[in-house]
Amino acid sequence: MxxxxxxxxxxxxxxxxxxxxxxxxxxxxxxxxxxISEEVNEGTVxxxxxxxxxxxxxxxxxxxxxxxxxxxxxxxxxxxxxxxxxxxxxxxxxxxxxxxxxxxxxxxxxxxxLDVNDNVPVFSSDAYSVTLRENAPLGTTVVQVNATDLDDGTNGEVIYSLGKSMNQQALNIFDINPLTGDITVKGLIDYEERDKYEIEIEASDKGIAPLTTEKSVNIKIIDLNDNAPEIEVTSFSSSIPEDSRPGTTVALISVNDLDSGVNGKVICSMSEDIPFSLAPTIQDTIFSLVTKYPLDREKQSHYDLTIFAKDAGQPPLSSEKTISVVVSDVNDNRPEFVLSPYTFYLSEANEPGTSVFSVKASWTYRPTVHIIATFITTK
Ligand SMILES: [Ca+2]
Ligand SMILES: [Ca+2]
Ligand SMILES: [Ca+2]
Ligand SMILES: [Ca+2]
Missing domain, CATH: 2.60.40.60 (Cadherins)
Structure with a gap:
């Protein structure tokens, strides 16, 4: 062609x-x-x-x-x-x-x-599409573009530049060598900020009236695993009643990883030897922290629960968060008297202050007697 x-x-x-x-x-x-003879007349052919x-x-x-x-x-x-x-x-x-x-x-x-400047520079490729890893060091060559010009001398000498219509953000990140056509990195490439760039480049000859060709360079940024998962406790009751049924939600844990693909895929875990575990919810990034077994305040009244989050990147990044949970005492049942009503007889002429009778009251759901109240009123 x-x-x-x-x-x-x-x-x-x-x-x-x-x-x-x-x-x-x-x-x-x-x-x-x-x-011809010297004698010929004027006008002789x-x-x-x-x-x-x-x-x-x-x-x-x-x-x-x-x-x-x-x-x-x-x-x-x-x-x-x-x-x-x-x-x-x-x-x-x-x-x-x-x-x-x-x-x-x-x-x-x-x-x-003699030459006139009647040929524009022509890029060697119809389209430039390249990939670039995020966080590429400054000075990294993204691609080298090349354009040729058929004209002679300065009319055919090509210089490269970035397009004048390019936005400032891209101008801060990429540079082009005017002589070699090397497009290099001069700013931070952050996939999480932007995953692709389309930059405009120009090739101009050095003619007195320079001729210019424009071309697009598509740069696709490749994600690296450069973000650790973030753990956020979105809903949390710092105290949980000791009579909570297994499966009771203590907190909602939201995990987020800014990376994509496997780099952003997070696995959450907790220690096995505690009466709490993580349960999935309908949202991939939210877990429920639930009770696993019945709690016993007498045995342990406070837990420091550490949630670990690890992404699937290579190498993986991880983070952890610890929340404190207090197992609270339950006191939501009215004590009941053992007998009701009590009937007793009292002989006359008692000394004031003498004990005359005792009553018992307890919580019905618990065999242990918690309160024994002793009182009497006299008329
Ligand atoms: Ca030219
Ligand atoms: Ca020419
Ligand atoms: Ca990344
Ligand atoms: Ca990550």
């Missing part, structure tokens, strides 16, 4: 832009020779001279009558020239007389085509 893009020129511009140098190479041509250009499709010859200056063969451009196709044309101009066979003389004509 032809990798060439040429700026169209109107014919007038083109003719003005081309300078043709004609080198007449004297001494290489044969000469037309005539022998010496010979019929015809000019002829060798077969070519680029130039033609026209003979113009210039009056006193005689008839002059003029070389005319027949169709647009292109230095990038042929920078030199060699022609042969032949003069011949009317004899049979004709006598001929020829002249070599060399035409050098």
């Amino acid at each position: 032809e990798q060439r893009r040429r700026v169209p020129r109107r014919l007038g511009q083109y003719l003005a832009g081309c300078i043709i140098t004609v080198l007449l190479l004297s001494g290489v041509s044969a000469q037309l020779k005539y022998s 010496v010979g019929y001279i015809q000019y002829k250009l060798n077969q070519n499709d680029q130039f033609r010859l026209e003979v113009k009558d210039k009056g006193d200056d005689g008839k002059i063969p003029i070389l005319i451009v027949l169709k647009p020239l292109d230095r990038e196709t042929a920078k030199k044309h060699s022609l042969v101009l032949t003069a011949m007389d009317g004899d049979k066979p004709p006598k001929t003389g020829s002249m070599n004509i060399q035409i050098h085509i």
Whole structure:
């Protein structure tokens, strides 16, 4: 495929832009020779001279009558020239007389085509798509772009730059070497901030009126496991009644990992030898901290529960969080008297302050008697 893009020129511009140098190479041509008597009259025809250009499709010859200056063969451009196709044309101009066979003389004509800046730089690739790992060190080469320009000299020398329409954020992160086309990292590449960039680059020649080509470079950022899971306790009762049934929720634990894919996949765990465990919820990132067994305040009234979170990245990152849970005493049942009503008899003439009777009360659900109240009222 032809990798060439040429700026169209109107014919007038083109003719003005081309300078043709004609080198007449004297001494290489044969000469037309005539022998004629010195007695001939003025106006005697010496010979019929015809000019002829060798077969070519680029130039033609026209003979113009210039009056006193005689008839002059003029070389005319027949169709647009292109230095990038042929920078030199060699022609042969032949003069011949009317004899049979004709006598001929020829002249070599060399035409050098001078360059005008009519080719834009062309990138070697139609599209640039590359990947870049996040946190790439400053100076890392993302990709090297290349553009060529068919013109000559400075018209064909290419310099690279970032597009003027690029946003400031991308300008802060990427740079391009104007001479080599190396696109390098000059800022922090953070996948969590942005996972792809489309940057505009330009290739310009150094012509007096430079020609410029734009191209996009798509940069896909590859995630690295650079974020540890975060554990957040979203709903938490620091105290749990000791009579809580197994499966009672103590707290909701939310885990979040900013990375993606396996780097952001988190496994939560807790120590096995405690009466608490983590249960999944309908949301992947939220776990319930629940009681596993009945609690016994007499045995342990306080727990420091550590939740571990580890992602599946390579290498994995982890974090932990400890919450304190107090097992609270239960006192939500009214004590009941053992007998109700109590009936007792009292003999007269008691000393004030003498114990006359005792009553018992207890919580029904518990065999242990917690309160024994002793009181009596007198009329
Ligand atoms: Ca050019
Ligand atoms: Ca050119
Ligand atoms: Ca990451
Ligand atoms: Ca992670």
